[in-house]
Amino acid sequence: MKPKILQIRKGILENNDVLAHKLRQKFSQKNILVINVVSSPGSGKTEFLTVLIKKLIKKGLKVCAVVGDLATDNDALRLKSSGAPSYQINTNGNCHLDANMIEKSLTKIPWENADIIFIENVGNLVCPASYDLGENIRIVLISVTEGEDKPLKYPTMFNSSDICVISKIDLSRAVEYNKKIAIQNISSVSPDIKIFETSAKKDIGVDKIVSYLSIKKNKHY
């Protein structure tokens, strides 16, 4: 890549970081916990979030959601079924969300009253890793069907995340998933990451994340 292009890319990332920092301050003033959820396409982000948000709302928390996709507004419609006000950002072919898109989307949801805002990123294990969205917690989802080696192949995404949710564990046997190797690989690129095993479909493991986030919520951000 030529130096000029590198310089411009650096500029884009720097501008994004400045805006993300401002967003984080804005959220912090209202004591809102913001969570950026990233994964490959088809890892089950929307299903996981729908189940998780339902449970958080049942606990009395106010939740909003923003979801990014290249095309369609399917995911916002699915997320709305959880009871949370949800807004779809159509990225028009862009491979990730950025802080600017998040700032604009805030006019579309009652974010100021929320306890937690979930941001469901574009399904992509590469590009979203570089874009801070002003979140407090980054969750990377990885389904058992994707193979145990993915953390080694996409280290930046795992290394930049605070929580790893292993999804679709009800399929572990069918895909001959090797849990020990998977956890070894995750920990080798991201030693401090917190790992949860879940199946949104069978309602396994989601309650543990509800408890964890409820505690996190009580810390001031």
Next chain:
Amino acid sequence: MKPKILQIRKGILENNDVLAHKLRQKFSQKNILVINVVSSPGSGKTEFLTVLIKKLIKKGLKVCAVVGDLATDNDALRLKSSGAPSYQINTNGNCHLDANMIEKSLTKIPWENADIIFIENVGNLVCPASYDLGENIRIVLISVTEGEDKPLKYPTMFNSSDICVISKIDLSRAVEYNKKIAIQNISSVSPDIKIFETSAKKDIGVDKIVSYLSIKKNKHY
């Protein structure tokens, strides 16, 4: 996005297209069929290619492979087990292969003697769609575990591909895969795409692709 950045991005793509065109001519002169394989992370590209290449070699065809990843050389090692000379391009965090990387990789494999060259792209359903690598055929893999809606959410990748390989069909029942809806969705964004259903693990459907590619190989490119 600012006009200056758009202009530079357009320039990068134009330069890439020029080089890809040259590569296609170079491959054509030697009557080599070049196939670019794209998918999400974990769709089973490497397993599919390993089984497919073994069968093609058994038929007497000479095959080479080039594989791109952000980190690790696991996939080239796995592909080598098929019997094909294979070279790993480490993209150092870049989210797609480009024509320049392909040109450089040619010094590492006996490409001039090959009948077919497979290029296994970085696992990403967004960015590789925009980069012509000089291929004759683009194959997009989508596993039944990823959900039926992915063609609607990543239309450019499906629309720019010639063949769609639905992988891991042995898991269809476990994930309650709706084949009718999936095929409807694929066809709605890419009406002329050729669809194959496969399980590399159970050796289902791969022979049909072997026959198809053998016939394609006999056409001069």
